[in-house]
Amino acid sequence: MNGDLVTLRPMDPGDAAAQHRWFQDPDVTRYTGFRYPPSLTAIETRLRGAEDSTFANPRFAIDRRDTGETIGYVALRDVTPESRAGELDIVIGERSAWNLGFGTDATRTICRYAFRTLGLHRVHLWVFTENAAAIRAYEKAGFVREGVARDRWFKHGRWHDCLLMGLLADEAAP
Amino acid sequence: MVPGALVRLRAPEPADAESFYEWFNDTEATAGLGVRYPVSRRTEREWVERGAVPSYAGAHFAVETLDGTLLGTCGLYGTNAPENRSAELGVALVDRTQWGKGYGTDTVRTLCRFGFEEMNLHRIELLVFAHHAYAIKAYERAGFVREAVARQAHWGDGRYYDDVYMSLLEGELR
Numbered sequence: 001m002n003g004d005l006v007t008l009r010p011m012d013p014g015d016a017a018a019q020h021r022w023f024q025d026p027d028v029t030r031y032t033g034f035r036y037p038p039s040l041t042a043i044e045t046r047l048r049g050a051e052d053s054t055f056a057n058p059r060f061a062i063d064r065r066d067t068g069e070t071i072g073y074v075a076l077r078d079v080t081p082e083s084r085a086g087e088l089d090i091v092i093g094e095r096s097a098w099n100l101g102f103g104t105d106a107t108r109t110i111c112r113y114a115f116r117t118l119g120l121h122r123v124h125l126w127v128f129t130e131n132a133a134a135i136r137a138y139e140k141a142g143f144v145r146e147g148v149a150r151d152r153w154f155k156h157g158r159w160h161d162c163l164l165m166g167l168l169a170d171e172a173a174p
Numbered sequence: 175m176v177p178g179a180l181v182r183l184r185a186p187e188p189a190d191a192e193s194f195y196e197w198f199n200d201t202e203a204t205a206g207l208g209v210r211y212p213v214s215r216r217t218e219r220e221w222v223e224r225g226a227v228p229s230y231a232g233a234h235f236a237v238e239t240l241d242g243t244l245l246g247t248c249g250l251y252g253t254n255a256p257e258n259r260s261a262e263l264g265v266a267l268v269d270r271t272q273w274g275k276g277y278g279t280d281t282v283r284t285l286c287r288f289g290f291e292e293m294n295l296h297r298i299e300l301l302v303f304a305h306h307a308y309a310i311k312a313y314e315r316a317g318f319v320r321e322a323v324a325r326q327a328h329w330g331d332g333r334y335y336d337d338v339y340m341s342l343l344e345g346e347l348r
Contacts, residue, residue, distance in 0.1 A: 033255075083328050
């Protein structure tokens, strides 16, 4: 699946080393729910045993189109067929790929897939309110701020507020 | 037994299953709950068995009046990340003949007090349909704050409904 800047493809066991490296980087995990560092073995085992993507949980590795480098992953979680809604989860783990539009393009690309291939009505996400770069990227992709949940996550010795953002099918860029 | 002013919370018992079977198949009683599919006696029996041992992982309760009349169920769920000390509140007072007597608000207060004082929670959150004004008022009476509106997040009755996210932090219970 191609966006302007990235390609989304199924994850495979060869992605384990990069994922392991990303999860060692405190700047990558700072604004994620992540707490316990996974071993390389655990990541390999998970990727080897992973079932194919499903309607309920489609997930993809993100490759740069210019260099082919794998820079992160993106997924939808808990997609429900009745409400045709799901939650977006994205990590750009390669620091060299930050602030260059790859996250925005990956978000647009999976949302286009959500609306046009899966037939979803809504995609939502939660983001730490202090993660300004991510919020900007989601807004560029069309997401609307829907409200702030106070003290929703405990990390780094304190509580963090989380912003709920939502995107409806008729709001997404074509 | 967890005593409140008008209700008390206790562990579910097998004898509750038959009442739950009737009430959870009453579409008017469950209109605010997002129940979609008819439930069987087996489902209710299994729920009662699973819920028989309330614990941190699933604090399910039967709700009854102080003289022992069963009113419905309630619980605190979603405590799978204990670091966050956060749970989702669910209340289903499904005996319609008992509505309008203040049992709902007292159930919310009693359950939240239990969550803060015994489970050491920091945050209790819930989701309610935006048009379910009566329930929203009951939650606000107990101190819950509206945090977000998830637009068109729930499908039912042939249309999309907005969901309201509300929460109560430790120290805010009224």
